[in-house]
Amino acid sequence: xxxxxxIVTWARxxxxxxxxxxxxxxxxxxxxxxxxxxxxxxxxxxxxxxKGTPRHADIILCSGPVTxxxxxxxxxxxxxxxxxxxxxxxxxxxxxxxxxxxxxxVESGIDAVIPVSAYIPGCPxxxxxxxxxxxxxxxxLEESEK
Amino acid sequence: MKxxxxxxxxxxKKFGSLENLVRIQRERRIFIDDASxxxxxxxxxxxxxxxxxxxxxxxxxxxxxRYEFIYHMARPKGxxxxxxxxxxxxxxxxxxxxDKFPGAEIFERELTDLLGVKIDGLGEGNRYPxxxxxxxxxxxxxxxxxxxx
Amino acid sequence: MRKVVIPIGPQHPALKEPESFxxxxxxERIMAFSARLGYNHRGIEKAxxxxxxxxxxxLTERICGICSHAHSxxxxxxxxxxxxxxxxxxxxxxxxxxxxxxxxxxxxxxLGVAGHEIGFDTLLMYTWRDREIVMDILAxxxxxxxxxxxxxxxxxxxxxxxxxxxxxxTAMDKLEERTLYYITVATSERTVIERLSGVGVLPHNDAVxxxx
Numbered sequence: 001x002x003x004x005x006x007i008v009t010w011a012r013x014x015x016x017x018x019x020x021x022x023x024x025x026x027x028x029x030x031x032x033x034x035x036x037x038x039x040x041x042x043x044x045x046x047x048x049x050x051k052g053t054p055r056h057a058d059i060i061l062c063s064g065p066v067t068x069x070x071x072x073x074x075x076x077x078x079x080x081x082x083x084x085x086x087x088x089x090x091x092x093x094x095x096x097x098x099x100x101x102x103x104x105x106v107e108s109g110i111d112a113v114i115p116v117s118a119y120i121p122g123c124p125x126x127x128x129x130x131x132x133x134x135x136x137x138x139x140x141l142e143e144s145e146k
Numbered sequence: 147m148k149x150x151x152x153x154x155x156x157x158x159k160k161f162g163s164l165e166n167l168v169r170i171q172r173e174r175r176i177f178i179d180d181a182s183x184x185x186x187x188x189x190x191x192x193x194x195x196x197x198x199x200x201x202x203x204x205x206x207x208x209x210x211x212r213y214e215f216i217y218h219m220a221r222p223k224g225x226x227x228x229x230x231x232x233x234x235x236x237x238x239x240x241x242x243x244x245d246k247f248p249g250a251e252i253f254e255r256e257l258t259d260l261l262g263v264k265i266d267g268l269g270e271g272n273r274y275p276x277x278x279x280x281x282x283x284x285x286x287x288x289x290x291x292x293x294x295x
Numbered sequence: 296m297r298k299v300v301i302p303i304g305p306q307h308p309a310l311k312e313p314e315s316f317x318x319x320x321x322x323e324r325i326m327a328f329s330a331r332l333g334y335n336h337r338g339i340e341k342a343x344x345x346x347x348x349x350x351x352x353x354l355t356e357r358i359c360g361i362c363s364h365a366h367s368x369x370x371x372x373x374x375x376x377x378x379x380x381x382x383x384x385x386x387x388x389x390x391x392x393x394x395x396x397x398x399x400x401x402x403x404x405x406l407g408v409a410g411h412e413i414g415f416d417t418l419l420m421y422t423w424r425d426r427e428i429v430m431d432i433l434a435x436x437x438x439x440x441x442x443x444x445x446x447x448x449x450x451x452x453x454x455x456x457x458x459x460x461x462x463x464x465t466a467m468d469k470l471e472e473r474t475l476y477y478i479t480v481a482t483s484e485r486t487v488i489e490r491l492s493g494v495g496v497l498p499h500n501d502a503v504x505x506x507x
Contacts, residue, residue: 022311027311
């Protein structure tokens with residue numbers, strides 16, 4: 001591939017910027033995501049930066065089962081991200097609905113609304129699992145770009 | 147239990163209809179089991195004379211035959227007075243208390259959305275907590291409502 | 296000054312949960328405000344009706360991830376009162392210890408988040424680093440960092456051994472001296488005072504009137 005494309009791919013894999021969106025969760029997975037950016041676990045050594053707007057982000061970390069109110073918002077936020085983009089579903093609730101799968105205000109999981117690249121199970125997903133998942137996603141990107 | 151006993155005596159002295167209906171569950175928890183008759187005056191008396199001036203929450207239940215509403219009032223030391231009223235299931239209506247308790251609005255909106263109670267005196271406002279495109283006439287917290295698959 | 300309406304929508308860098316606010320500003324004074332809540336509504340009350348009592352102990356824990364023990368304790372105490380069950384004293388003490396540990400880590404959490412909101416990221420990193428001491432203790436006693444399934448109808452599921460007791464006491468000593476340092480930082484550090492004093496003041500009369 002051309003030299004420009006090589007540099008762009010290298011930058012994307014070595015320093016992905018993430019966006020965090022909570023679609024109706026109980027907050028445990030969100031706190032574990034923020035905890036993985038603090039000194040004990042330190043996701044920032046992989047070059048990960050937490051950004052505030054979808055238009056700057058490469059990866060979106062979603063937590064929580066999708067409630068009827070947040071369904072449209074999730075689709076809109078996903079559409080606002082520039083290509084190429086990746087979705088990581090953090091926690092059992094966003095993988096499949098978790099304990100809330102048959103509640104009246106809940107759709108089943110995130111993959112009913114947007115396509116998902118990586119699933120990280122756990123209730124809540126511990127920071128070690130989140131780091132493992134993000135690193136595996138980056139490694140698979142590196143494999144596929146070769 | 148001194149404080150709780152004095153509250154019970156004051157209520158029975160002022161409202162004879164509450165003779166056997168005031169119950170002390172355990173320390174700091176007092177229940178009025180049916181205040182449907184004189185509810186407005188009981189609420190005023192409790193909040194102004196007895197010092198229960200903080201509204202904590204309004205709970206609505208459906209026990210199959212009628213609706214029950216519990217108004218949880220608290221005093222600064224932590225004692226709570228729980229006032230229950232009942233309405234029949236069909237055409238249930240209660241009066242709003244937002245004129246004296248502005249913070250009651252959010253609990254009353256939840257009752258109209260989830261149980262389908264009509265509240266006289268509550269103005270127009272956003273739905274809470276259901277979404278804007280939830281179909282009208284579906285009240286999830288009623289005992290005979292089942293989720294449509 | 297002209298008025299500007301700013302939506303603080305469901306996705307926002309300052310929010311950890313989805314809520315939607317519409318704030319009308321004139322300069323930096325808030326003129327009007329409206330809120331649209333309910334994005335997190337999952338219908339847990341209705342779901343509890345379809346599950347058994349034991350399943351509900353674990354469902355009520357997942358109402359909130361930071362205060363999970365408080366919700367499940369409230370549910371279990373209500374069931375025990377209706378059934379007339381008296382729990383052993385040791386179980387009561389263990390429930391209190393877990394609740395107090397949860398309160399400590401929850402307060403350190405919001406102190407860090409408050410620092411992050413005003414731009415003081417160092418406070419976030421320091422307090423969350425010390426919060427990990429409490430999470431280690433909780434993981435030792437209950438097996439999980441959050442959503443510990445410690446309660447059951449009639450008591451608690453696990454006991455605290457002598458070794459764990461010693462670890463808790465050592466950790467509390469370390470935490471106490473660090474917390475005293477944070478109290479000094481939060482109340483007498485000049486940047487914090489300049490940033491926060493005089494902002495968002497609610498007069499006493501309004502507070503008493505709106506308390507109802």
